[in-house]
Amino acid sequence: MIEYQHNVHVYYRDVDQMGIVYYTRYFEYFEEARTELLRSIGISVTDIEKNGYFLPVISCSCKYKYPAKFDEELNIFTKITEEPRSTLKIEYIIRNSNDILCVNGETIHTFINKNGKIVKPPKIITEKLRG
Amino acid sequence: MIEYQHNVHVYYRDVDQMGIVYYTRYFEYFEEARTELLRSIGISVTDIEKNGYFLPVISCSCKYKYPAKFDEELNIFTKITEEPRSTLKIEYIIRNSNDILCVNGETIHTFINKNGKIVKPPKIITEKLRG
Amino acid sequence: MIEYQHNVHVYYRDVDQMGIVYYTRYFEYFEEARTELLRSIGISVTDIEKNGYFLPVISCSCKYKYPAKFDEELNIFTKITEEPRSTLKIEYIIRNSNDILCVNGETIHTFINKNGKIVKPPKIITEKLRG
Amino acid sequence: MIEYQHNVHVYYRDVDQMGIVYYTRYFEYFEEARTELLRSIGISVTDIEKNGYFLPVISCSCKYKYPAKFDEELNIFTKITEEPRSTLKIEYIIRNSNDILCVNGETIHTFINKNGKIVKPPKIITEKLRG
8 A cells, every 4th residue: 555645735726705625626635645645656747648648537536524724734645555457546535734534535547648548557657556 | 307508618727738628627617517507496606605504515526538628618417316405416417519428427515504514405495406 | 909708707616715706717717708809700729729839828917906706797808909929918808797897907928839939920810810 | 025935836737738837827826925925924814814804916917937837846936025005015936946937926915804995904914014
């Protein structure tokens, strides 16, 4: 299992007129967190793309438990528990600074080539993901 | 069942460096579509809020089938099939102008009052949602 | 002079916790409006890019006069008053449905080629922009 | 003069199909940077709002000199050079990790109360801004 913790700060741009983080913004936090998880094991999204691969999201979900608010520091706990095959699943848990669970969610990705065809993940990636 | 069709146009702001709509943007389209569905049956989100209710998302998901691209016209087909109880489920299907299924997803909402407490949906809403 | 009117609707995603449209969102409205202005005179941004040209923003500004709010219908009045040379200037005025001036702004663009080099605007564009 | 340096990282959400940071995103970086500048001198935006004041943007501008790209680390140099009167001017310079100037811009803010009326900045703020 690969896991990573990453912090984000909530700014005005993220918050709606209910005074809580707008629901799509958590998926932006997820993107930031998975980019950093991958970097932490030596995988750069830029390098993946330079090698002609892309890693689009094919499915995602999020459950909202407790609202995050402006100027809060959020902790994103990200993990990959399953070996990647044709798809790669990444899970996220976001807690606020009082350790209250704000959201949990997941994204599922596939590897495609420049022509948009689904392909096997490149070996260099799977090896790093296996740890 | 309540259903509604709404079109959105894809602009530059929506598209990432893969040349496809960034995955969170579909949830913004969903918000636009459900606001219009509610309006079509006489429910204004502003009126809901003026009456002291809010309708936050408590869960959402999306499956990405085919990428939408810059300058495309997308058709969002939105429907409510279940009677609202403590929660309200809204389903979405987005097709491009070639009628290709791009994404399908759902959002689940709850009604809360000004203090953030979960409450029963106001009668005026449930009556309109029952048609 | 070329001018065009385009409407946008304010959704939840656009509004911050002051209950007013977040300041960057107007620039997204500007992008939408200029894409439609260009389309109205037969210029498609996609076609420009297929021909190997891009039209990045090199400067922009906005003055905020009166806040736009959730669920308002906004009218964007867009115009090009100067003949394009190395740069193209586009001006915007946004009014709400009570005809109150919300913002006015401008964007200045340049034409670049695939290598990022500044180039003269293609003739097919300048002819259409001259009317 | 008050100044502050703040770093941001460019993620996928920020980048358009030209492969460069979308023009509105820099204004989000500006918001992040000014929030941190204010915090660095003991001013919390949340505290300002709890005291019944708001600090909306009344004008902003940005000049784009060199495109920032995905996964770059950007340095935002923020400063306040003029004493705040009815308005507060904040200036920004963003450089990439090669110290190339990407953008420079400014935002001008005013203080309003809960009713939206323009008011003098509260003393506690002006004292901190004067250093």
